[in-house]
Amino acid sequence: MKSSIQNYDLASFFENGGIDNMDLSILLRRARNPIRSILESLLNGGELSRQDAVKLFNCSGADYVALIAVADKFRSEAVGQKVTFVVNRNINFTNICYMGCKFCNFAKRSDEEGAELLPLDEVARRAAEAWSRGATEVCIQGGLNPKIPGSYYKDILQVIKKEVPDIHIHAFSPFEIWYGAKKSRMEYDEFLSDLKENGLGSIPGTAAEILDTNVRKVLTQNKLSADKWVEIIKSAHGVGLHSTATIMYGHIDGPEHWVSHIALIRDIQKDTGGFTEFVPLGFIHDESPLYKNISGVRPGPTEDENIKMHAIARLMLRGWVDNIQVSWVKLGPSLAQKILKCGANDFGGTLMNESISRSAGARWGQEVMPREMTGIIRGAGRIPVQRTTLYKEIASYNDRDAGEFKPLVARSGTSETEALASRSWLV
Numbered sequence: 534m535k536s537s538i539q540n541y542d543l544a545s546f547f548e549n550g551g552i553d554n555m556d557l558s559i560l561l562r563r564a565r566n567p568i569r570s571i572l573e574s575l576l577n578g579g580e581l582s583r584q585d586a587v588k589l590f591n592c593s594g595a596d597y598v599a600l601i602a603v604a605d606k607f608r609s610e611a612v613g614q615k616v617t618f619v620v621n622r623n624i625n626f627t628n629i630c631y632m633g634c635k636f637c638n639f640a641k642r643s644d645e646e647g648a649e650l651l652p653l654d655e656v657a658r659r660a661a662e663a664w665s666r667g668a669t670e671v672c673i674q675g676g677l678n679p680k681i682p683g684s685y686y687k688d689i690l691q692v693i694k695k696e697v698p699d700i701h702i703h704a705f706s707p708f709e710i711w712y713g714a715k716k717s718r719m720e721y722d723e724f725l726s727d728l729k730e731n732g733l734g735s736i737p738g739t740a741a742e743i744l745d746t747n748v749r750k751v752l753t754q755n756k757l758s759a760d761k762w763v764e765i766i767k768s769a770h771g772v773g774l775h776s777t778a779t780i781m782y783g784h785i786d787g788p789e790h791w792v793s794h795i796a797l798i799r800d801i802q803k804d805t806g807g808f809t810e811f812v813p814l815g816f817i818h819d820e821s822p823l824y825k826n827i828s829g830v831r832p833g834p835t836e837d838e839n840i841k842m843h844a845i846a847r848l849m850l851r852g853w854v855d856n857i858q859v860s861w862v863k864l865g866p867s868l869a870q871k872i873l874k875c876g877a878n879d880f881g882g883t884l885m886n887e888s889i890s891r892s893a894g895a896r897w898g899q900e901v902m903p904r905e906m907t908g909i910i911r912g913a914g915r916i917p918v919q920r921t922t923l924y925k926e927i928a929s930y931n932d933r934d935a936g937e938f939k940p941l942v943a944r945s946g947t948s949e950t951e952a953l954a955s956r957s958w959l960v
């Protein structure tokens with residue numbers, strides 16, 4: 534039986550069981566115009582405009598509850614009760630970089646303590662170790678190290694594929710693609726095709742930050758412009774490489790920037806269909822030079838902004854990008870679990886190493902063990918499902934938590950798809 538509505542704030546909504554225990558029609562009636570009519574228009578199949586999305590970012594009380602309820606409904610319609618995750622390992626192969634992005638506390642000068650460029654055989658060793666522990670993906674990103682030639686990106690792919698042919702390599706941000714193509718004197722699509730032929734499986738849509746020129750001037754001195762980011766992402770999609778899409782928010786930005794950014798992602802997706810997921814990444818201020826050195830910079834998003842970002846992304850990207858990821862690395866398990874009830878459906882990776890977020894002060898970013906990961910998802914009332922990078926389902930944990938992940942048993946030299954088809958997962 535549906536409960537009556539006593540209170541209209543989000544905490545009460547969750548305490549009362551969320552949308553599972555409440556009538557959406559009642560929640561909508563409690564919302565006020567213009568929010569109610571915006572949400573009703575979406576429920577009737579309308580597309581969320583930028584102007585209306587800004588209004589949603591600014592709403593509160595019963596309006597806010599209704600927004601969350603509609604986002605959760607759209608999540609349920611798009612992907613059901615499954616919450617996916619990928620077993621992966623981050624390998625940050627170099628932290629030497631002189632680009633000077635203001636938010637970055639990862640980059641070091643080559644003469645600084647802790648500066649490193651991993652030897653290629655160490656990159657391959659880490660990938661092989663990840664595979665032996667059940668990872669299906671390595672996520673590889675690094676600084677724009679002046680000592681590496683443009684061919685280094687291909688070298689990384691080749692040594693990994695030689696050691697672990699079936700692992701999916703999700704690697705190189707658009708900033709790295711820009712850098713590698715420039716050093717190689719190649720067009721983006723030519724450079725990306727070459728990487729694909731050498732084993733690149735997909736690219737992270739990082740380095741997006743906020744796709745707005747004025748914001749980027751402050752964050753990155755606009756070294757990789759929004760136009761260049763879009764051009765590189767479209768080139769990747771054009772040569773058959775999928776990518777994620779990210780946003781980094783909660784610093785000098787605001788709702789107008791956020792909705793323009795998400796609308797741009799939506800436009801690209803309409804054109805290419807190449808995004809696998811949208812990943813909101815809240816700014817982590819603790820050790821970031823942006824926060825320490827520039828006045829007026831906010832210390833990351835508030836909890837409500839984090840919740841609304843995922844919910845409104847779900848509304849704006851409905852029908853175009855089905856997967857909205859919540860990053861436990863940035864937010865911690867508890868808030869991430871809450872956001873699963875506000876439109877998100879993917880829990881990201883198990884991340885055996887995650888040095889970029891940790892060096893920017895994230896409290897999380899150590900390994901999350903399989904049992905803990907599936908336990909967190911099940912605690913949110915959802916079904917944990919292990920997936921590949923490109924969202925093929927590998928194993929469901931409907932009625933159990935995971936044990937240790939064991940390596941994929943596959944014939945050497947088979948493709949990822951073939952390997953997964955012949956898989957023998959021991960969990």
Ligand code: SF4
Nearest residue numbers: 630632633634637676
């Ligand atoms: S964010 Fe990336 S490109 Fe920018 S300074 Fe840091 S490592 Fe370099």
